[in-house]
Amino acid sequence: MQEYGELLPPERLLLGPGPANVDPRVLRSLSLPVVGYTDPFLYGVLDDIQELLRYVFQTSNRLTLPVSGTGSAGMEMAVHNLVEEGDEVVVGIAGFFGDRIVQVIKRAGGKVIPVETEWGRALEAEKIEDALKNSNAEVIAVVHGETSTGVLQPLEKIAKIAKEYDALLLVDAVTTLGGSEIKVDGLGIDACYSCSQKCLGCTPGLAPVTFSKKAYDKIANRKKELRSWYLDVRLVEKYWSGDRVYHHTPPVSMLYALREALRIIREEGIEDRWRRHETTGRALIRGLEALGMALLVEDEEIRLPQLTTVLIPNGLDDAATRKELLERYGIEIGGGLGPFKGKVWRIGLMGYNANVKNVLHLLSALEKILKKHGFPVKNGEAVKAASEYLESR
Numbered sequence: 190m191q192e193y194g195e196l197l198p199p200e201r202l203l204l205g206p207g208p209a210n211v212d213p214r215v216l217r218s219l220s221l222p223v224v225g226y227t228d229p230f231l232y233g234v235l236d237d238i239q240e241l242l243r244y245v246f247q248t249s250n251r252l253t254l255p256v257s258g259t260g261s262a263g264m265e266m267a268v269h270n271l272v273e274e275g276d277e278v279v280v281g282i283a284g285f286f287g288d289r290i291v292q293v294i295k296r297a298g299g300k301v302i303p304v305e306t307e308w309g310r311a312l313e314a315e316k317i318e319d320a321l322k323n324s325n326a327e328v329i330a331v332v333h334g335e336t337s338t339g340v341l342q343p344l345e346k347i348a349k350i351a352k353e354y355d356a357l358l359l360v361d362a363v364t365t366l367g368g369s370e371i372k373v374d375g376l377g378i379d380a381c382y383s384c385s386q387k388c389l390g391c392t393p394g395l396a397p398v399t400f401s402k403k404a405y406d407k408i409a410n411r412k413k414e415l416r417s418w419y420l421d422v423r424l425v426e427k428y429w430s431g432d433r434v435y436h437h438t439p440p441v442s443m444l445y446a447l448r449e450a451l452r453i454i455r456e457e458g459i460e461d462r463w464r465r466h467e468t469t470g471r472a473l474i475r476g477l478e479a480l481g482m483a484l485l486v487e488d489e490e491i492r493l494p495q496l497t498t499v500l501i502p503n504g505l506d507d508a509a510t511r512k513e514l515l516e517r518y519g520i521e522i523g524g525g526l527g528p529f530k531g532k533v534w535r536i537g538l539m540g541y542n543a544n545v546k547n548v549l550h551l552l553s554a555l556e557k558i559l560k561k562h563g564f565p566v567k568n569g570e571a572v573k574a575a576s577e578y579l580e581s582r
C-alpha cells in the first residue's frame with residue numbers, strides 16, 4: 190500500500206505575483222477551533238470582517254464582503270451580477286488580466302467594447318471616453334494593477350468619465366488592495382474586487398468585493414436572474430447581512446485568517462501600508478538598476494510598487510535562473526505571462542513581504558547569479574543603491 194508521509198512544505202520566500210508569505214499571526218489564526226455557520230461567535234467575525242474591509246476599500250458601501258474563492262471568483266461575482274445578456278461593457282485591456290475580464294464578460298453574455306493598449310503602458314482615458322460615446326455601454330471595467338505588466342493604472346480620469354456618462358465603474362484591485370492607494374468612495378468606484386493572498390497578507394481563498402448603492406440598484410433591477418447561483422450577491426448577502434440566511438457553508442478558518450490579516454492592516458494604518466509598499470518597491474528598482482537590469486515599464490509614474498517587471502538579461506535562461514533562485518536561495522519570483530513568457534520576471538513585494546530585508550536578500554542573490562554568469566556587476570553595488578535610497582526616505 191502507498192505510504193503517505195506527513196506534509197512538510199519547504200520554507201520559501203515568495204517574491205512572485207502572489208501568494209506572498211503571511212504573518213505568523215495569520216497562520217496561527219488558521220488553527221483556531223472551527224465553529225458552525227450559525228454560531229453567534231462567527232456572526233461577530235463576519236461583522237468585523239465587513240467593517241475592516243470597508244476600511245481597507247475606503248468605502249461605506251453596505252454591500253462589502255469576501256467571496257468564497259480566489260480573486261477570479263471576485264471578478265466573476267462583480268461581472269456576473271452587473272452584466273446581463275446583451276449588455277455592452279467598455280473593457281480596458283492592457284494585459285493578461287484585462288483579457289480575463291473579457292472572457293468572463295463573454296461568458297456572462299455581455300458584449301465587449303475593447304479599449305486596448307500596448308502591454309507595459311497605461312490605458313488612455315480619452316479612448317475609454319470615445320468607446321463610451323460610441324456604444325450603449327453602461328459599465329466600464331479596468332484593472333488597477335495589471336500583474337502581467339507591472340503597470341499601475343491611474344484611475345482618476347477614468348472615474349471622472351464614468352461619472353460624466355453615468356456609467357458604472359468596475360475595478361480589479363486584486364494586486365492593489367492593501368498595497369496601493371485606492372479609495373472606492375473617493376473615486377466613485379461602483380464594483381471593486383480583490384484577493385486575500387497578495388497585499389492583504391492572507392492565505393489564498395477569499396476575494397473581497399464591494400458594490401456601491403448604484404451598482405446594487407442595477408443588480409436589484411436585473412431583467413433576468415443570474416445564471417450563477419453561487420455568486421449571486423443578493424443571495425450571498427442574506428447570510429452576511431443581519432438575516433443570516435444560510436447560502437453556502439462559509440470557509441470558517443479562512444475567515445479567521447482574513448480577519449487577522451485585516452486587523453494587522455488596521456494596526457499599521459492603510460496609508461502607512463501604501464507607503465511601505467511604495468518605498469520597498471522603489472528600493473528594489475534602485476538595486477535592479479544598479480545590477481544593470483532594465484525595467485519593462487518605462488514610465489516611472491505608473492510602475493506598480495508591489496510588482497516589478499524586469500527584463501531577463503540576455504544570456505540568462507529564464508527557467509534555470511528561477512530554479513537556481515528557488516533551490517539555492519529559497520526565493521520564488523514569477524515568470525512572464527503571455528507574450529512576456531521568457532522575457533520578463535515578475536518580482537512581488539506584497540503585504541508581509543514588502544520589507545527591506547527581502548529586498549536586500551533578493552538583490553544579493555541576483556548579484557551572485559549574474560556574477561556567476563559573467564555579467565560585469567560590482568560587489569555590493571545593488572544592496573548599496575537600495576540601502577541609500579531607503580536611508581534617504
Ligand SMILES: Cc1ncc(COP(=O)(O)O)c(C=O)c1O
Nearest residue numbers: 259260261286334336363364384
Ligand atoms: C490583476 C489580477 N486579476 C485577477 C487575478 C486572478 O486572481 P486569482 O488567481 O486569485 O484567482 C489575478 C491573479 O494574479 C490578478 O493579478
